[in-house]
Amino acid sequence: MKIVVLVKEVPDTYGDRKLNLQTGLADRAASDTVLDEIGERALEVALSYADANAGTEVVVLSMSPESAAATVRKGLAMGASSAVQVVDDALAGADLGLTAEVLAAAVQRIGYDLVIAGNESTDGSGGVVPAMIAELLDVPNATSLNSVEIADGEVRGERASDHGTMQVTAALPAVISITERLPDARFPNFKGIMAAKKKPFETLSLADLGVDAETTEASRSIMISLAEKPPRTAGTKIVDEGDAGERLAEYLVQNRLA
């Protein structure tokens, strides 16, 4: 079984995230970067399957700037067998369509039985890349899974839907995406960090994948304007002296909110 896990480097959401007002791109220097938490959970799904099933190969795949290599390497330290990073200057500001094309081409090249992604990244929050990749690969998308069971040539699980849940099943090969309901990921230990240094780490360019970022055959989504909103400021803050509930009721009524 060969599992490809899609991981992304994102600005650390515990800090303030910035967009560069000139380029419209994420300002990577303005905040720390981390491996997206949902990607770590996706990797955990793959690793716990690998723990129980000898002969499982887990490849982490990321499309990201070169500077993200250390973040991708964390996936190796956690236990993935190898890593592939797609790096190309032409990918700066790539839209969803180009991102999906690149990742699908890379997955195809790596070879796979199962692709595991996060349901939504914390920076893009598109929640569409996994379904787009499934379309391009012509495989099922079993997405937004709250639970995952891999057995007998298929993957099953409970899918979070807009109105509750549903049980879904897909024959392999397939693309799945998982939700935050799946367990937190393991921490890389010292042994893992040392072993990661010797694991295969391949860097691919668009030319390697045969993807043309500039093609006019695909319509692309482009940012045409960007504005920063003034940050919110604090208003009144009181310490409860026994009447705060009444004072709040007063405030709500005065502001026609109750």
Next chain:
Amino acid sequence: MTDFQADSILVLLDLTPSGELTKSAAGLLGAAAGVGTPVALIVGAAGAGEQAAADAAALGATHVLVAEGAEAGAQVTVPGADALAAAAELVRPDAILVPNSIEGREVAGRYAARSRSGLAVDAVAVSRDAEGVVAHHSVYGGAYNVDSAVTWGAPVITVREGAVDARAEAQPVSTEQLAVEASGRRAAAIGRVDEAVVTSSRPELRGAAKVVSGGRGLGSEAQFALVEQLADVLGAAVGASRAAVDAGYVPQSYQVGQTGVSVSPQLYIALGISGAIQHRAGMQTAKTIVAINKDGDAPIFEIADFGIVGDLFTVVPQLIAALEARKA
């Protein structure tokens, strides 16, 4: 054969498992009417379309395409994408609007990848300029406003549910069955469906005018009832922090924040929530924010219009009593 207006906007509408239009329909059709002539697409099991089509017309659809087939409820995403492809081919719209629901956005994603259309997700509004339809986004938790357009052709835009207040005028019912050729794309099969129980007496979180949310500070599932009591006195929807969801006080669908629901209500009351940046990302565009927290240094106070440093278990019951006394 219907002639479609040159400025047609194709709008995919979501159905609930029992076949009704979801709440997002009114805002989507309202957004579409603001930039062109709304044509709705409804994809459902056989016989599902008629009532939903009439409801869509009442919400402003000038014409409703109904794609009915058994596979709609049996397969994940592919039937919706196939129907959207057929409808787009027929209508040749200036833009395609889709609800940014789990199912909606994935249908949009599959369709955009297939047709190589430009895709913009989670728009909070749409407008039109000389070159076509523009999507407006509120990103990084509302810290930035971003506008996007596509390089050519009709953009596929998913619209945040509950974000658009505009409503379209009702239209006479005009319905047409849409013939859909199956793409044959491999799809996941849907088995048992468990519809979430909706507490109909309370407004839905998405699009609610008032939201009362509880965090880890509530301490237990039983004590979380205090949040619900206050919500009911105010006629508000109930939300929660991820810590409250993780602790099992409420289902995941209550989660407000970066990986939960984004809300922009008139009033947001945070009870026992520290205000971590991921929570703020989903609520800081609220008009008025009220916070009650016993830790005076909690970051939620940095954005609260009215902050109370105190124990929620004494402040909230007093607040409820005061509000009820005024009502009586």
